[in-house]
Amino acid sequence: MDYQLDTLEHDNLGSTVYQLLCKALIQGRLQPGARLKIRELAEQLGTSVTPVRDAILRLVQEQALTMQSPRDIRVPFMTVERYLEIRAIRIRLEGLAAETAAQKADASAIARLEDIISRNAQAMTAMDSALGCELNQQFHFALVDIAGLPFLQGILYRIWLQMGPLIAAVYQQGGSDMIDYHYPVLDAIRQQDGPAAASAIGDDILHGGHSILLHLQARAQQ
Amino acid sequence: MDYQLDTLEHDNLGSTVYQLLCKALIQGRLQPGARLKIRELAEQLGTSVTPVRDAILRLVQEQALTMQSPRDIRVPFMTVERYLEIRAIRIRLEGLAAETAAQKADASAIARLEDIISRNAQAMTAMDSALGCELNQQFHFALVDIAGLPFLQGILYRIWLQMGPLIAAVYQQGGSDMIDYHYPVLDAIRQQDGPAAASAIGDDILHGGHSILLHLQARAQQ
DNA sequence: TTTCAAATTATGATGCATCATATTTGCTGT
């Protein structure tokens, strides 16, 4: 689950706390609007404030957290504009990943994607939305991994970090026809058709993410 | 020059030091391979180690610096593979920026681009490669700014941060026909032709950056 | 009872002491 941003994630406490918080964000355990207190976290984790401060500063930098005021650190709300911008970026970048993956995928890579998709289908029938959410994410990151683009992986990880609380919230509401659009991606990769794979992942982001956009627009009107 | 990653760059010392180091990286004052020592920097800047440590951790996170070993923080060398990956990403992302800018550009935006280009031409005739380097960068970031995509700006800023030491080194060697490819971009934007603008900026990245690739390949053979 | 201000508390920022370890230096024995 940790896509190790830094190839050498040196095991200092700050990085450990950082990864903990990342996981919490992606799994939706930190709701948008939630406030984080350094001392409180430090006590919970049994460390001093320094590593927690390091981790939070890192997350603030990459805008996975916001510092509304110097003493007020929160999980940010996603806006419609921001989501649309991120969506456009994702289509370009994940398109690049899918295209490259289609060119490089061997049998084991395809098997890996098939496995993720089938487990995702299972999770859907079992109504396990948390697992479905995680497997959806695994699919997208498997593409970048297969493509062999570590730098791109880092960028996409940061993007997903910001969408984490939102996506988890939407998934918990149940709406998740997201898996349907993964099959065309897999087909294109099987045929080593890069442009088709890019186009298919673009469809996934556009259509699969439609319920996310509806969710945002509904909240914006409140 | 500071494209303010965080909309509210809260003026704590750590952020100040961070921006100082960013500027040093982009201007090429920190050569690839140079080692950074926290205490040394703290003394130079007249602060304690804490803000410097904050800043360096941030830069390590976004891979603008590397921690080879836990005590060895250096400006990383660019590899050919990494450069090619970054180039592919830039073509996608700056293409998006140019396309959007073409749709949104008004008269003042076009004037702004014209100004940058003409000053860049001046700098080239005056053989002022440092200024040319900075104006080249300003042109690329003006596109994202005109496009009104703040999130994309953050991503691109981080990418440029990593290329900073390399680009500055190449510019100092004199090779900079980079400006020629800016004119077609401007023309496409004048005509509000998004796809043409995207294509033109792609040409700029590919051809204008050719000397960078040569520089890297030459060094790789040493 | 309400309002405003002073005091208290909470919280992040910063500086710094200390620790562990890697590197360098120097001493000793062959």
Next chain:
DNA sequence: ACAGCAAATATGATGCATCATAATTTGAAA
């Protein structure tokens, strides 16, 4: 003179004390 080991030094990691300020509470006066 050189190899090897030990001491000294350098350096980042971590914990924590203190500071400034924002938020909250309390108390007194109207």
